[in-house]
Structures are given as structure tokens and as C-alpha cells.
Amino acid sequence: MTPLLFVLVIAEINVILVLLFRTPLRKLVMFVLDCLKEGRGPIMSTVGMTLFAVLMSSVYSxxxxxxxxxxxxxxxxxxQVLLANHILDSSLMGFCLFLGLMIDRLHYYVKRFDDSEHIKPCYKTMQTYETESD
Known part of the structure; x- marks a missing residue:
């Protein structure tokens, strides 16, 4: 399970880096995240809760x-070996949950920021029309 968690952490870090910088790849990632959040129902929360339950089981062990x-x-x-393995798995699972939360919030803020960028030119033209009519 440890290699899978390492791959998941690296993938989440890459998604965060793509969301932080304005690149053509960001539009694709935003589209994929929109599709994951909207059309499937509560899949993401189910995956998060399952990972949290496994994390709690590992902490209990x-x-x-x-x-x-x-x-x-x-x-x-x-x-000692079992303890080290459980600690590694627990820390990776906690980090995966934290990065998943960061991806969720970054997706929300980037979407809001991109929407506000489209509204700004319309707002500026509305202001110029109002000042010309005064």
C-alpha cells in the first residue's frame, strides 16, 4: 500500500502545481476536476471517508x-517493523487527505478567480457608459 500512497502524493502535488500556475494544462485539470465533482455524486467524499477510516484503523494499530x-x-x-510500517502508511494517508483538501480549495478559488476575470471587462465598460451618460 505504501507505493500506491507515494504515487498518490506525487500525483496530488503535480495537480496542485498545475493549478497554481496559468498554463494550458490548467484548463484541462480544471475541466477534469469539474467533471469529477459534478457528475458523479458524492464519490470524492466517499473516497475521502474510506481513506480516513483506513487512517484511523492504522492509528489504532x-x-x-x-x-x-x-x-x-x-x-x-x-x-518495531510493523510500527514503522503503520507510521509510514498513516503519515502518507494523512498527507494525501490534506493535499486532497488543498486541491479542492484551489479548484474553488481558481474557478472563482477565472470567473471574476471574465466579469471585469464587462464591469469596466459599464462604468465608462455610466460616466459618459453623466
């Missing part, structure tokens, strides 16, 4: 391993 090591007083090598 971390707590259980730590509790077991405190009770016995000695740290088992298998528990």
Missing part, C-alpha cells in the same frame, strides 16, 4: 502495538 510494548517492557523486532 499503532496505539495497540505501543501498548503491547509498554506492557511487556521489551520491544519485539517484529513489532
Amino acid at each position: 499503532i496505539m495497540r502495538i505501543q501498548k503491547r510494548s509498554m506492557e511487556t517492557g521489551a520491544v519485539n523486532q517484529t513489532d
Whole structure:
């Protein structure tokens, strides 16, 4: 699961970088995000909640391993490997959720900013018409 999470983090970082800079690729990414958000219903929230549930399960496993090591007083090598793996998975899942939230907000703000860019020329022409008529 770790390689999949690394690929997901890298993909989300690339999407964020594309959304930050005005490139021709940004229009394509905006279109894809619009399609993902509108037509499919609550798919994105379902994926996010599933990832959050797996994250909580991993955190619970971390707590259980730590509790077991405190009770016995000695740290088992298998528990150390499992603990390290769970911590890595948990941190990657949390980072994926955070980046997903950033993509959602960036998509919203870029869409609002692009819409306001289209309105500004109309607003300027309206102001010139009003000042000419006064």
C-alpha cells in the first residue's frame, strides 16, 4: 500500500502545481476536476471517508502495538517493523487527505478567480457608459 500512497502524493502535488500556475494544462485539470465533482455524486467524499477510516484503523494499530510494548517492557523486532510500517502508511494517508483538501480549495478559488476575470471587462465598460451618460 505504501507505493500506491507515494504515487498518490506525487500525483496530488503535480495537480496542485498545475493549478497554481496559468498554463494550458490548467484548463484541462480544471475541466477534469469539474467533471469529477459534478457528475458523479458524492464519490470524492466517499473516497475521502474510506481513506480516513483506513487512517484511523492504522492509528489504532499503532496505539495497540505501543501498548503491547509498554506492557511487556521489551520491544519485539517484529513489532518495531510493523510500527514503522503503520507510521509510514498513516503519515502518507494523512498527507494525501490534506493535499486532497488543498486541491479542492484551489479548484474553488481558481474557478472563482477565472470567473471574476471574465466579469471585469464587462464591469469596466459599464462604468465608462455610466460616466459618459453623466
